[in-house]
Amino acid sequence: MGLAMAAVAVVLFCVVRFVAMPCVVVGESMAPTLESWDFCLMARVHRYQPRRGEIVMFRTTDDPPLYFIKRVIGLPGETVAIEHGVAKVNGEPFDEPYTTANLTWEMKPVTVPTDKVFVLGDNRDVGLDQTLHGLVAIRLVKTRMLWHWRWKK
Amino acid sequence: MKWTRILIFVAVVLTAWWIWRRVFVSDESWIRLQLFSMTRAVEQGNLLRLAGTIADDYSDSLGMDKSTLLGAVRSYRQQHEGLFVHLSDVTVTVEGDHRKAQAVFVAKVLVKPKGGADETQLFSDRFRLFFRKIDQGWKLYRIESPELKFD
Numbered sequence: 001m002g003l004a005m006a007a008v009a010v011v012l013f014c015v016v017r018f019v020a021m022p023c024v025v026v027g028e029s030m031a032p033t034l035e036s037w038d039f040c041l042m043a044r045v046h047r048y049q050p051r052r053g054e055i056v057m058f059r060t061t062d063d064p065p066l067y068f069i070k071r072v073i074g075l076p077g078e079t080v081a082i083e084h085g086v087a088k089v090n091g092e093p094f095d096e097p098y099t100t101a102n103l104t105w106e107m108k109p110v111t112v113p114t115d116k117v118f119v120l121g122d123n124r125d126v127g128l129d130q131t132l133h134g135l136v137a138i139r140l141v142k143t144r145m146l147w148h149w150r151w152k153k
Numbered sequence: 154m155k156w157t158r159i160l161i162f163v164a165v166v167l168t169a170w171w172i173w174r175r176v177f178v179s180d181e182s183w184i185r186l187q188l189f190s191m192t193r194a195v196e197q198g199n200l201l202r203l204a205g206t207i208a209d210d211y212s213d214s215l216g217m218d219k220s221t222l223l224g225a226v227r228s229y230r231q232q233h234e235g236l237f238v239h240l241s242d243v244t245v246t247v248e249g250d251h252r253k254a255q256a257v258f259v260a261k262v263l264v265k266p267k268g269g270a271d272e273t274q275l276f277s278d279r280f281r282l283f284f285r286k287i288d289q290g291w292k293l294y295r296i297e298s299p300e301l302k303f304d
Contacts, residue, residue, distance in 0.1 A: 026261070026275045026276060026277055027275075027276055036274065036275055037275070058303070060279075060301045060302055060303060061302045061303070061304070062279065062299060062301070062302055063242075063244070063257070064241070064242030064244065064257065064258065064259050064279065066259060066277065066278070066279050066301065116304065132301070134303070135303065135304070136303040136304075137303060137304045140303060140304075
């Protein structure tokens with residue numbers, strides 16, 4: 001019995017450490033997709049291969065770090081801009097069915113460096129200057145979202 | 154008999170260690186205790202205790218002085234019926250002359266607004282607190298919320 005429990009603990013530790021980890025969302029910046037207290041299962045990534053539209057968790061480089069969950073909008077080498085609330089990638093409007101445009105959002109074109117991605121929250125109800133957005137080093141992306149569950153209605 | 158001696162020896166060692174810790178508390182431990190005390194004071198809305206941990210010349214990047222800060226805490230506390238603060242990743246650095254120190258940590262705050270809204274709110278942020286030794290005690294004289302770095 002003890003051995004079985006130890007084995008389960010070791011397997012759980014390895015899964016959380018190397019494969020996938022659970023997390024609880026703090027804040028409303030990803031609403032309506034994710035809201036505070038939502039439970040997420042995040043897949044750990046060793047070298048993140050950016051994919052547009054993917055929800056990722058990244059850290060700051062400071063110590064102690066803070067962790068954020070945002071959506072990848074711009075990939076390396078692309079130019080991202082926001083015009084009248086509509087996100088544009090390389091000058092083309094980017095379809096975002098998970099949110100509604102905030103017409104007050106304006107951002108001049110930003111070219112994404114080769115080692116970074118451009119991230120944005122889904123919640124567009126707040127002012128652009130009030131929400132965290134912008135370029136994040138790819139090496140700081142630690143996990144990507146696999147699944148989420150809203151237990152608190 | 155042998156086990157009695159071992160037990161007495163362990164008890165003596167533990168007591169000596171406890172007395173040592175009580176008498177010779179390191180600066181780092183003092184500051185950690187101070188942080189704990191400040192956190193409890195904010196949670197309980199105990200402004201008197203909180204005021205005792207803040208230096209009279211307190212200032213911060215938001216332009217608040219000691220009385221403004223205490224007023225802000227009181228106002229925030231009055232608007233929320235439940236407040237829980239958890240500090241994680243606390244790092245304390247004491248300067249060489251043992252007169253100044255910094256504490257950096259991530260604060261997770263869980264609050265429940267008063268009246269109507271039954272939704273609890275949760276947010277977290279990183280803070281840097283600056284302490285100075287005044288009258289053999291450590292007092293807070295500045296708070297910063299460090300800029301976030303993503304590269």
